[in-house]
Amino acid sequence: MSTTRIQPPGVAAPARPADPAPRNRRRVRPARIGLHAFLVVTAVVWLIPLLWAVYTSLRSYSDTAAHGYLSLAHGLGLDNYQQAWTQSGMIKYFINSTLVTVPAVLLTLLFASAVAFYVSRFNFRFNVVLLMVFTGANLLPAQVIITPLYHLYLLLPLPDVMSDSDLMYNSYWGLIAIHVAYQTGFCTFVLSNYMRTIPHELTEAALVDGAPVWRQFWQIILPLCRPAFAALATLESIWIYNDFFWAIVLISTGDKRPITSAMANLRGAFFTNPNLIAAGALMTAIPTLVIYFVLQRQFVSGLTLGTNKG
Amino acid sequence: MTAIPSTHRSRRRRHVRRFGTTDKLVLALMVGLPSLVVAVFVLLPALGSVLLSFTDWDGIGVNTIKFIGIQNYVEIFTNYPAFWPAVEHNLIWLGFFVLIPTPFGILLAYLLDKKIRFSRVYQTAIFLPMVISLAVVGFIWEIIYDPDNGLLNDLFGTNKQGHYIDWLGNPHLNLWAALVAASWRHVGYIMILYLAGLKGFDSTLREAAQIDGANEWQAFTRVTFPALKPINIIVLVITTIESLRAFDIVYVLGGNNGTKPGMELLSLLITNNILGESSHIGYGSALAVVLLVVSLAGIITFLVQNFRKEARP
Numbered sequence: 188m189s190t191t192r193i194q195p196p197g198v199a200a201p202a203r204p205a206d207p208a209p210r211n212r213r214r215v216r217p218a219r220i221g222l223h224a225f226l227v228v229t230a231v232v233w234l235i236p237l238l239w240a241v242y243t244s245l246r247s248y249s250d251t252a253a254h255g256y257l258s259l260a261h262g263l264g265l266d267n268y269q270q271a272w273t274q275s276g277m278i279k280y281f282i283n284s285t286l287v288t289v290p291a292v293l294l295t296l297l298f299a300s301a302v303a304f305y306v307s308r309f310n311f312r313f314n315v316v317l318l319m320v321f322t323g324a325n326l327l328p329a330q331v332i333i334t335p336l337y338h339l340y341l342l343l344p345l346p347d348v349m350s351d352s353d354l355m356y357n358s359y360w361g362l363i364a365i366h367v368a369y370q371t372g373f374c375t376f377v378l379s380n381y382m383r384t385i386p387h388e389l390t391e392a393a394l395v396d397g398a399p400v401w402r403q404f405w406q407i408i409l410p411l412c413r414p415a416f417a418a419l420a421t422l423e424s425i426w427i428y429n430d431f432f433w434a435i436v437l438i439s440t441g442d443k444r445p446i447t448s449a450m451a452n453l454r455g456a457f458f459t460n461p462n463l464i465a466a467g468a469l470m471t472a473i474p475t476l477v478i479y480f481v482l483q484r485q486f487v488s489g490l491t492l493g494t495n496k497g
Numbered sequence: 498m499t500a501i502p503s504t505h506r507s508r509r510r511r512h513v514r515r516f517g518t519t520d521k522l523v524l525a526l527m528v529g530l531p532s533l534v535v536a537v538f539v540l541l542p543a544l545g546s547v548l549l550s551f552t553d554w555d556g557i558g559v560n561t562i563k564f565i566g567i568q569n570y571v572e573i574f575t576n577y578p579a580f581w582p583a584v585e586h587n588l589i590w591l592g593f594f595v596l597i598p599t600p601f602g603i604l605l606a607y608l609l610d611k612k613i614r615f616s617r618v619y620q621t622a623i624f625l626p627m628v629i630s631l632a633v634v635g636f637i638w639e640i641i642y643d644p645d646n647g648l649l650n651d652l653f654g655t656n657k658q659g660h661y662i663d664w665l666g667n668p669h670l671n672l673w674a675a676l677v678a679a680s681w682r683h684v685g686y687i688m689i690l691y692l693a694g695l696k697g698f699d700s701t702l703r704e705a706a707q708i709d710g711a712n713e714w715q716a717f718t719r720v721t722f723p724a725l726k727p728i729n730i731i732v733l734v735i736t737t738i739e740s741l742r743a744f745d746i747v748y749v750l751g752g753n754n755g756t757k758p759g760m761e762l763l764s765l766l767i768t769n770n771i772l773g774e775s776s777h778i779g780y781g782s783a784l785a786v787v788l789l790v791v792s793l794a795g796i797i798t799f800l801v802q803n804f805r806k807e808a809r810p
Contacts, residue, residue, distance in 0.1 A: 222608060223615075229605065230622035236681065237625060239648055240637045256640075257651035298534065301527035309524075317528065319800045324539040326734070326796045328742035330767040331789045334782055335545030336538065337771075338556075368538035371531055400520040404527070418693075429630030431745045436772065447630045451749065454636070461640045468636040472629040479628045483621070490693035 244268065244465035251462060267466035275453045275467065280446035284474070286359050287445055288428045291366040295423055296416060298367060299374030304404050306375070307382035308390060318379060325372025329432050336365065340437060357439045365437065366427045374419050377490060381415040382408060418489030421482045425475045446471045543789065550783035556776045569783035580784075583761040586672055590679075590762070591740035598680035599736045602687025607717065609688070610695045620692070624685035631682065635749025638678040639665075642750070665750055668759025675747050675760060683739065687732055694728030695721075727803060734799035741792050744768070763788050 243256060245263040254261070271277065302321060306314040340356035350358030389411075390403045398406075434448035441452055450471055454464060479486075516524070550570070553563040573580050605623060609616050626634060641648045642664035649664060650656035664674045702724060706716045722729070744764040751757045751765070763784065770781030 219613070222613065226608065226619045230619050233623050233626065233681065236637050236641055240640060243640055255651060256646050257648065298531035302531050305524060305528050315804050319804055321535060323796050323800055324535050326738050326792065327539065327543055328764060328788050328792055330742070330764045331546055331785045332539055332542035334549060334771050334778055334785070335542035339542065364534065365538055368534045371535060400516065401523045425628055431631065447633070450633065450636065461643065461646055464636050465640055468633045472633050475628045487689060487692050487696065
């Protein structure tokens with residue numbers, strides 16, 4: 188346990204002698220093949236719904252109407268995507284999503300790292316309480332807080348430059364605020380676990396040199412947390428971009444909704460057949476897929492959930 | 498090892514006292530601002546729900562709020578036909594999640610942790626449904642469950658008269674159809690969480706057990722699994738909470754108001770009572786408090802288990 192603590196962050200657990208000794212190898216191989224077979228089958232089963240949606244989206248409606256959906260395609264093309272894109276004015280909703288997701292993720296990480304820094308670095312008495320409150324708040328079901336929040340948003344004014352509704356209600360700021368408030372707990376939990384693995388000597392040396400607290404935070408701790416940030420940025424982008432509930436309750440104007448919650452309305456209005464629905468749905472998934480694939484390498488290694496923290 | 502933290506602590510204490518005014522201000526801001534945001538937008542509204550649950554209110558104008566004591570609760574428990582089915586469905590959801598997708602996700606994580614080839618490819622395939630939004634997942638499953646053109650009925654030939662299966666309309670089937678779709682995501686989520694936990698596990702423990710003659714199953718159940726207690730608690734709590742707040746997928750598959758017979762869930766009842774045409778705020782809030790109390794059981798278990806050892810001086 189002490190070894191995992193001293194280890195610099197970002198480095199995976201000590202290399203394990205994963206394979207048994209060479210002379211055992213021959214005996215183990217059939218098991219490995221079985222393992223791979225099992226995993227291949229699982230992975231394929233997991234991909235089928237997605238692949239089915241992709242297949243459907245690439246076929247023209249006339250083709251599927253004539254031959255049924257379970258048939259060989261007579262020609263594949265991106266026509267549905269083009270149609271879904273132009274007919275529904277999706278670009279507007281993608282912009283809405285970006286305007287909400289990017290600030291919300293950045294603010295969440297900033298807030299969470301500030302609290303985690305405090306909780307993990309300074310042994311003030313109430314740090315456990317603080318961490319408990321933050322984590323607990325993240326676990327509350329959204330429906331539990333929605334009514335008072337909705338009425339709070341109707342009361343909180345915003346300057347006209349920030350929102351044309353002049354209220355937190357029906358504004359991007361309102362959505363960003365609730366995402367930040369809701370998600371900070373989880374990120375604080377992960378980041379404080381992560382920061383605990385950073386040796387205290389690092390900041391103490393800086394303290395002796397007279398570096399102010401914000402420099403310890405900004406220049407020493409934050410750069411070391413990069414893997415955790417990558418993992419959390421991935422998860423949080425996915426969660427916030429994919430939010431459905433807050434947006435349908437707190438945004439009343441259809442045009443202001445982010446793409447995920449707008450999809451439901453678009454379906455009735457523009458996406459009239461399953462082929463178009465599939466194309467539209469898959470397009471809305473592209474941004475999170477890109478984020479996942481870009482940050483994937485650090486995804487698992489950066490998540491620290493509190494095992495063996497001594 | 499045990500001596501080191503205590504010296505650490507006393508040294509840190511001294512430093513704390515040496516903080517200048519700016520440092521104190523910075524620290525206060527670093528903690529104060531996030532705390533304020535969480536308090537205003539999450540904790541106060543939760544408290545507000547509790548208060549509103551004892552009132553009768555149509556949501557228009559503050560002076561129409563009427564205090565009616567526990568009447569909402571009495572109504573809910575005795576006279577609300579959708580309530581007990583919703584509770585039952587949430588419990589089925591929880592039971593199903595605990596028994597099938599969660600253990601399967603753990604199994605996959607355990608297998609993928611073995612430094613096998615293509616591990617990341619498998620991980621990606623199984624985690625992919627989690628990356629896509631639950632709402633979009635709903636649309637994808639719609640084209641699978643669709644009674645006339647869906648993949649399932651096409652495959653089984655059950656879209657013809659006589660033997661017609663309406664996966665999402667039949668109240669004996671639709672909850673399970675939603676559960677399959679939700680599990681499709683949940684497995685990947687649990688797998689990733691567990692993989693993150695396993696990387697902190699000292700695998701020499703397991704190897705030692707295997708050298709001592711334990712087979713793979715014994716090594717897992719008696720060594721690895723107990724050693725991962727913190728992560729097991731996290732996984733269990735997340736499974737519980739996700740089951741209690743299950744919403745999006747049923748909302749989408751249920752055709753937008755989401756209370757198809759057979760698919761009632763607490764989260765949907767709350768949403769309908771608060772946002773529906775005749776909004777019963779007090780009533781909806783009382784439902785929310787029921788959900789809150791049940792969730793708190795899970796949340797508190799988690800907090801106590803997770804932070805108990807840290808609270809020790």
